[in-house]
Amino acid sequence: MDRISQQSMILVVEDNLKDLNLLNTELRKITNSCICLTEGMKALMLVQVYHPKVIILDMELGDINGIQVIDYLKRNPVTANIPIIATTSKVNKSFCNFIKKLGVNACISKPYNIEELIKVILKYLD
Numbered sequence: 001m002d003r004i005s006q007q008s009m010i011l012v013v014e015d016n017l018k019d020l021n022l023l024n025t026e027l028r029k030i031t032n033s034c035i036c037l038t039e040g041m042k043a044l045m046l047v048q049v050y051h052p053k054v055i056i057l058d059m060e061l062g063d064i065n066g067i068q069v070i071d072y073l074k075r076n077p078v079t080a081n082i083p084i085i086a087t088t089s090k091v092n093k094s095f096c097n098f099i100k101k102l103g104v105n106a107c108i109s110k111p112y113n114i115e116e117l118i119k120v121i122l123k124y125l126d
Contacts, residue, residue, distance in 0.1 A: 007058045009037050010055075010125075011034075012027065012036045013037050013040060013043040014037075015060070018093070023036065023114070030122075035052070039061065041063050042062060043057075043074065053082070054085045055085070056117075059086050059087065066086060066088070066099075068081070070086075074102065085106045085124075086099050086106070086108075087110055088108075089110040095107070096106065108120065
């Protein structure tokens with residue numbers, strides 16, 4: 001798979017270290033520009049600095065939940081248009097519809113289907 005441009009940075013927010021390592025490994029195959037975090041609060045700070053092209057967001061974080069992260073990002077004019085791909089082990093149609101109404105662009109279930117996730121990510125990158 002060809003690498004995407006350096007300007008197409010991906011921010012991954014995932015508190016499960018096994019999943020975070022998996023995502024980091026797989027995403028590095030398509031970009032060198034990937035920041036991986038385990039905390040939603042750090043993500044909210046770093047998104048202001050790095051302006052990622054896409055955010056992969058676990059909905060069940062340890063410090064704040066994914067809905068709080070989405071709310072903050074979508075209310076802030078600087079970050080409101082950044083695509084968010086929500087990930088959760090509790091995926092069902094009504095939950096996905098709910099978070100899409102909050103501004104999430106896609107909802108991916110865990111355990112990850114890496115090919116599906118990469119396909120969704122590439123929709124939002126250069």
